[in-house]
Amino acid sequence: MLSIGDFARHGQVSVRMLRHYDAIGLLQPARVDGSSGYRFYEASQLARLNRVIALKDLGFTLQQVQEILDEQVSGAELRGMLRLRQSELQAQIASDAARLIQVDVRLRIIESEGSMPTNDVVIKQIPAVRVAELTGHAAGFEPESISPVIQPLFMDLSARLERAGIGFAGPAIAYYEETGDGSVVVHAAVPVDLAEKEGHDFVVVDLPAVEKAATLVHRGSMDSVLPDWQALGRWIDGHGHSSTGPAREVTLEYTEDPAGWVTELQVPV
Secondary structure, X not given: OEEHHHHHHHHOOOHHHHHHHHHOOOOOOOEEOOOOOOEEEOXXXXXXXXXXXXXXXXXXXHHHHHHHHHOOOOHHHHHHHHHHHHHXXXXXXXXXXXXXXXXXXXXXXXXXXXXXXXXXXXXXXXXXXXXXXXXXXXXXXXXXXHHHHHXXXXXXXXXXXXXXXXXXXXXXXXXXXXXXXXXXXXXXXXXXXXXXXXXXXXXXXXXOOEEEEEEEEEEXXXXXXXXXXXXXXXXXXXXOOOOXXXXXXXXEEOOOOHHHOEEEEEEEO
């Protein structure tokens, strides 16, 4: 038998919590000393304690926990519930981490307001190019909306090109078109040397030449591209230009570490 203190230590809960569980009939001690009132538990009761804590962490109330345990949820069912909750928490952590990155990006933009961009904007001509592409839809231009769409598109497109024995004829291109409802059509494209446009499990498109585009080179992850897009926008506005077509992101260098990415931002003006 374990004293309430020992049982609390082995279960990594508080003695106060065990007393509360006893009071509501959720986890009662195996024996209570009649003279001293001391509570004693059997080691086998740790299994029930683990289920109580696990179900609480799943978001169930103590009343719901008691109902579930009284119906004798199996270990396999409980493991399934915990795995589901684990996935939800991991998704929340990833979402919060992405949100923190964007808060940091916005903060750095605010702190650098009024300063000149560290990279030079270059006006250049962009030649026409034939690309293989896949498209998807994003809710908006926010990185947390674009990234989950564009990355799988490029992976899928690369796999399809590899199966067809078609190599890249140039750097990857991402471009975006806003729809009437405010959502965004996301284009993942790769230059290809193909004479025929039909008969493929991807779309072949001829991107037209751009006589004049304002361009700026971004270095690093696309999660931190916002300051450079805003710098490019301020430059375009400040020099009396306006956009005349969809902007493009052209991957000049791709590495396993996103910190090594080099991407040219292009805006037809």
